[in-house]
Structures are given as structure tokens and as C-alpha cells.
Amino acid sequence: MSHLTEEQQVLAHYGEPLDDALVAHLESCEQCRRDRDTLVASLAAIEDPGPELPHDYEQQVWHRLHWQLRRDARPNRHWWLASAAASALLLVAVGFLAGRGSRPNDPVPTVRHAQPAAERPPDATLDAVMTSAVTEQVGRSERLLTSLSNLSPDESDLEAERLTAERLLVSNRIHRAVAREQGAPEVAALLDEIEPILLEIAHSGSGLDDSELDALQERIESRGLIFKLRVISSTLESKSSKRRPSSPPATRL
Amino acid sequence: MDDDAVTIDRVLGGDSDAFRFLVERHGRAVFRLAYRLTRSQQDADDVVQETFLRAYRHLPSFDARSSFSTWLFRIATNSACDLMRRSMRHRTEELDEMSEPVVSDGDPAMRIGFRAALERGMERLTGSERTAFVLRHFEGMSIDEISAVLGTETSATKQAVFRAVRKLRQVLDPLVRAT
Numbered sequence: 001m002s003h004l005t006e007e008q009q010v011l012a013h014y015g016e017p018l019d020d021a022l023v024a025h026l027e028s029c030e031q032c033r034r035d036r037d038t039l040v041a042s043l044a045a046i047e048d049p050g051p052e053l054p055h056d057y058e059q060q061v062w063h064r065l066h067w068q069l070r071r072d073a074r075p076n077r078h079w080w081l082a083s084a085a086a087s088a089l090l091l092v093a094v095g096f097l098a099g100r101g102s103r104p105n106d107p108v109p110t111v112r113h114a115q116p117a118a119e120r121p122p123d124a125t126l127d128a129v130m131t132s133a134v135t136e137q138v139g140r141s142e143r144l145l146t147s148l149s150n151l152s153p154d155e156s157d158l159e160a161e162r163l164t165a166e167r168l169l170v171s172n173r174i175h176r177a178v179a180r181e182q183g184a185p186e187v188a189a190l191l192d193e194i195e196p197i198l199l200e201i202a203h204s205g206s207g208l209d210d211s212e213l214d215a216l217q218e219r220i221e222s223r224g225l226i227f228k229l230r231v232i233s234s235t236l237e238s239k240s241s242k243r244r245p246s247s248p249p250a251t252r253l
Numbered sequence: 254m255d256d257d258a259v260t261i262d263r264v265l266g267g268d269s270d271a272f273r274f275l276v277e278r279h280g281r282a283v284f285r286l287a288y289r290l291t292r293s294q295q296d297a298d299d300v301v302q303e304t305f306l307r308a309y310r311h312l313p314s315f316d317a318r319s320s321f322s323t324w325l326f327r328i329a330t331n332s333a334c335d336l337m338r339r340s341m342r343h344r345t346e347e348l349d350e351m352s353e354p355v356v357s358d359g360d361p362a363m364r365i366g367f368r369a370a371l372e373r374g375m376e377r378l379t380g381s382e383r384t385a386f387v388l389r390h391f392e393g394m395s396i397d398e399i400s401a402v403l404g405t406e407t408s409a410t411k412q413a414v415f416r417a418v419r420k421l422r423q424v425l426d427p428l429v430r431a432t
Contacts, residue, residue, distance in 0.1 A: 007415045014389055014414065016396065042422050042429050045367060048391065050288045058280040062273050065305050069272065143310070150303070150335040160311060 004032050009039050134187055135236040137175045141168055141194055142229035145220050148201065151213060158207045165201035172198060187236075190228055197225070257321040264312060276305055279322060282392075283329045289387045290333040292375065300336060304329040319401070326388070327402045334380045366428055374421040385410055386417035 004012070004022060012018050013036070018026070026032050054060065144164050151158070172191050179188035200216060208216065220226060257278070263271035280301060287300035307328050308315075315324055375383060381403060388394045388402060400410040 006419065007411075010415050010418045011411055014396075016411070038426070038429070039418075039422075042425050043390065043418070045425060045429055046371060046390065046421065048289060048371070050285050051294050053281060053284065057284070058277040061280045061284075061301055061305070062276045064302060065276060065309075066273075068302075068306060069269065069309055143306070147307070150332065152331075152335050160314070 003029060004035070006035075006039075009036055012036075013039055013043065131236055134175050134179060134184075135233060137168070137171055137191070138187070138229055138233045138236060140164070141172070141191075141198070142226060142233055144168065144201075145194070145197065145226050145229065148197075149217055149220050149226065151217075158201070158204055162201055162204050165198045165204075169195070169198045169202050187232055190225075190232055193223065194225055194229070258317055261312060261315065261317065261321065264309075272305075272309055275308070275321070275325075279325055280305075282322070283325060286326060286329055286387065286392060287333050289391055290330065290384060291337060292372070296333075296336055300329055300332045303332045303336075307332065320398075323398055323401055326392075326394075327404070330384050330388075330402055334384065337380060367425070370424040370428055371421070374424040377420045377424075378417050379413075381405070382413045382417040382420070385413035386421070389414050 004018075004026060008018065008022065009032075012022075012026075026036065144161060147161060151161075172195055176188050176191040176195075179185075179191060197216065197220065204212075257275065260271050260274045260278075264275075283304050284297055284301050287297035287304070288294060291297050291300060304325065308325055311328075315321065378386065384403060385399055388399045389396070394402070396407055396410050396414070399414075400407050403410060403413075405413070
């Protein structure tokens, strides 16, 4: 009988079953046993415990993660609907206030829509709601673009990203309009800039081929979209937290 | 229902803070895997973060009939492979930060030799070979489990493990024979 191949030796070492005849041969063949012993010695030399981690490593991971997850809604399929509905209501409210402000006979005409952003009351309810909704939009967009940037060509299943883009696209238009209305042109401009990306992903159908994915990743990177989203997100987050000094910390992710 | 399944039900039911238990239960193992794949502590930290973020976002799509840790390892492996593909920086300057592969011989020169040889060997492996080898050799996963993580056929996984071992032996065997 011929000797065991190197592949058979390796797989047997890692617990893959051998034919009875091969097992019998291995026991009786000195050369095969010698080959096995050499293989075992080589593999036994490879031990890599990795760096020593602090005892509270898991807590540190959670601490970093929690901050990011707080900006994320519950992992369900309906967050986008709630977000879009809230934004639509918000847009109606903005339109209503703007309409009131422009009525000639209004006894207390509001000029809110005409005020520069810097002159507005910092704790205005509408601003706070807008900030919260847009922060969420920006955060989700950032995560989607990060995920797209990290995709490798062999990851052909873009269904999750496509659905997310589709939903973000609906709310993106509303949030952009709200941002413009609320005097946040830099936010509106950024949402405007990412819209073609969302559109492309949302309409990607069965996925993107390698060159399309490369081109998309290049666009995201060359325009620094993830960085811009992070900056805006951080600014909005900071603005939002300054507004609620006495409110309890958010516990929802 | 195991602990993971109970926790996942809680998270999907609205108790999002329960996700913490999944992080605490699997964080260290995910780091270990990420480190062995990327050979960099900083990259491994990034992979851990990315893995749990992706897992959280895609938790509704997790099929509870399979093992959560296998699913998580698959995400971690994909994240690490993405990162490795994009990371073109040279690793030699990180050699000093690496933990040393432990060999029975206590000779420091020999240990340094093994360390460098292992690093050279790992650099020769393709992404799937390195992943398959790490999961089999270090993590003790079965060929079937590795196939599930890689999304490959069993025969392809066996081939990947074998090719990885063959390449590693080309650099390690001379040192083993010298000890």
C-alpha cells in the first residue's frame, strides 16, 4: 500500500477520520510514522497566545460600543418608518410655523424661519427634535458608508445595505429639507452630497460588480464622506447633549 | 435555549442593553481571532468594534438555529479580511509588539527565530488559508464549522488548511529540525 500523503497526514492530525486501511498502514509503516512525528513537532511549535488583555477588556469594548449603539435604534426592521414619519411630522410643523410667520394679519407674527440660526433660542423644541432626527440620519448614513467601504469584492450579498440605503433615501430628502429650513446649510449640503450614493445602492438590484464597488468606494473615500459625516455627527451629538443637561441618559441603543 | 439565544431574544424584544452580555461573553474570543488574523493589536481592536456593530445591526437576520459564536466569528473573519485587504502597510515594524510564539526550547535566539519564521509563514498565506488555519489550529473549530464561517465547501476548507500547513512548514521545519 502506498504511503499517506501529506494532506492525509495533516487532516488526520486535525481530527479528520482516516480509512481503516490507512490507519492500519500508519501503525505499521515506519516512514509514515516518522512523517507524522515531524508534522506534529512542527505544528506543536506554533503557539500564539496573543497579547495580554486587561482584565476588564470586555467592559472597555462595551463602553466604546455603547456610545455608538446609543445612536442606533433597536435592531428591528421598522426604525426607518418611525424616523421618516417623525421627519414628515417635523416638516409639517416647520411649514406650519413658517406659514404662520408669513401671514400678514397674524397678531404675533413669528419670524422664526427668517432668523439666522445663531440668533435662535438654543433650547427651541423644534431645533431639539430636528437635531435628534438628523443626528440619527447622519449616524446611520455614516455606518452604511463605513460598511460599504469595508466590503470586499467577494461579498456579493448587498441586500442588507440596499434595504438600509432605500430607507435612508426616503428620510434623507425630508431631513435635508428640514435642515435647509432650519438654517443648517452644511448639514443639508452633506445630506445632498451623500444622496447619489444612497440612490446607487438602493437601485443596485442584485448587487454591484467589482468595478462598480471599486468606483463607489473610491467616491466615498475621495470625497471624505465618512469623515464629514463623523464631524457633523459629532457636532450634532454635542449640540444635542448640551440641550439636555438635566435629562436622564438615553438607555436605548 | 442557551444563554446566547435568551440574550438575543431580550435584545430583539427591546432590551438593547442586554447586548452587553454578548459582548462580555464573546469579546475576548473575537479579539483573539482578530489578532491572529490581522497580526496587529490595533487592527484587532478595530475588528472587534466593527464585528459587534455589524452583529447588532444585523441581529434580526441571525438564524437562531445556528451557533451565535459561529455567526459572530464569520462577521469577525469578514471584517478582518476586509481590513487586511485594505491595509497595505508593512508589518515588520510591528514585530516587536507581537507576542512570541511559544516553543518548548527556551533558547531566546531560537524563539526569536521561530517568531520571525512564523510571521514570514503567515504572510505567505492567502486570506482564506490564514483564516482556515487560524480557526482550525488555534480555535480548534471543526472543518464543518470553518466551512460555515468561510461559506465554503468542506473540500475547499480542507484544501485551505492543508495548503496553509504546507506553507508554514516550509519555513518552520528547518527550525524544528535544528532544535
